[in-house]
Amino acid sequence: MVRQPARASSGRYVSRLTGGTLAIIMAGGRGERLRDLTAHRCKPATPFGGKFRIIDFVLSNCVNSGIRQISILTQYKAQSLIQHVQYGWGYLRGEFGEFIEVVPAQQQLGPVWYRGTADAVHQNIELIVSHRPKHVLVLAGDHIYKMDYGPMIAYHVEKGADITVGVVEVPARESRNFGVLTATEWNRVTKFAEKPEAPDTLPTRPDTILASMGIYVFNTQLLETLLAADAANETSVHDFGKNILPEAIAGNKQVFAYPFQDVKTRAQSYWRDVGTIDAYYDANLELVHVRPELNIYDEDWPIWTYQGQRPPAKFILDEDGRRGMAVNSMVSGGCIISGAVLRESLLFSDVRIEERSSIHRSVILPHAEIGRGCAISRAIIDEGCEVPDDMHIGVEPEADARRFHLTESGVVLVTADMLRALRGG
DSSP: OOOOOOOOOOHHHHHHHHHHHHEEEOOOOOOOOGGGGSSOOOOOGGGGGEETTEEEEHHHOOOHHHHEEEEOOOOSSOOHHHHHHHSSSSOOOOOOTTTEEEEOOOOSSSOOOOHHHHHHTTHHHHHHHOOSEEEEEEESSSSOOOOOOHHHHHHHHHHHOSEEEEEEEEGGGGGSSSSSEEEEETOOOEEEEEESSSOOOOOTTTEEEEEOOOOEEHHHHHHHHHHHHHHHHHTTOOOOIIIIIHHHHTTOEEEEEEBOTTTTTOBBBOOEEEOSSSHHHHHHTTTTSSEEEOOOOOTSSSSOOOOOOOOOOEEEEETTEEEEEEEEEEEEETTTEEOOESOOOEEEEEEOOOOOOOOOOOEEEEEEETTTTEESSSSEETOEEOOOOEEEEEEOOHHEEEHHOOOOTTTTOOOHHHHHHHTOO
């Protein structure tokens, strides 16, 4: 069992620490396990939760934590991400040293693009050092969670750590999706294995592992040294999990685990890696529950985003078989439910659903249009889809597998490209 970290000495102490921290958000990943959802966008730009993008959660965590110097490293199909950040995150004040900057891959150190997470940071080390941060907070831009980074940075300082790694407890059967840590009773990390088949488990819980959240606090000078050594190693794949952390541990650096827990209850806080179609589907639909674990209505920790000026959602027609209604669902602005029934589903902005259609336990992304007489169940309908009249999705698995993408758990992913292919256009 990992020992609960001590709380920071005071709010002012944490504030000073976060004010001197530069956040580096890794947002260049394709998210291959999300398949066609990331055919035209990077994973951090994928819509989530009715009105947000995935990256909004880590950006909101930074701003709410008092970290106002943020660099976003991009590479794969970043245009929609860049536009989103420009439209919605341009309110910080440069004259006060605050910024959120999008940094494209620029081949800074030769004719190579980013070769790994560590190489991405190394290629921008001059930019990082120019801001003169005392600490560098490296963050994954593709997870869903709410976290105050201040106590983690304070814990890093109080421990005298060289590197601190945010960790969560997950079932051991999922080890091949995570970096796995082995730690002492006092949270000193003794081993880091990237996606092992036979992971070290918790001493008292053989079915549970400590998984990396992709969150690292580094002392700036040490980060620069470690990255330079890694760049000179021709056998390295230049990855934080595969190379930097194991090398630091082997070199007897002070590496500590920081468990992501509620300070008062010690219960593990909400954190989701929405890296697969099934995980993405489940995390979105959790939000329609009566009391979801992720509270996006929390006024003390708002999730900031960009959203266009849209009218309220509208429900029209009130006849048997043509009644516009939504039950146990979330419906975003600009939607029109015209004589259709929506149950246990989540609609993003500007969705249109025509009469006599039924939607059950589905996630409908922005600007999708569902025709008349459709039946859709356990599906993700991607942005901009135009589902023709009388189409059934999630009803006949064999037909779904031929036309669309069907996951092992039976979730159907439908994209605009797939629908165009069916039309022969």
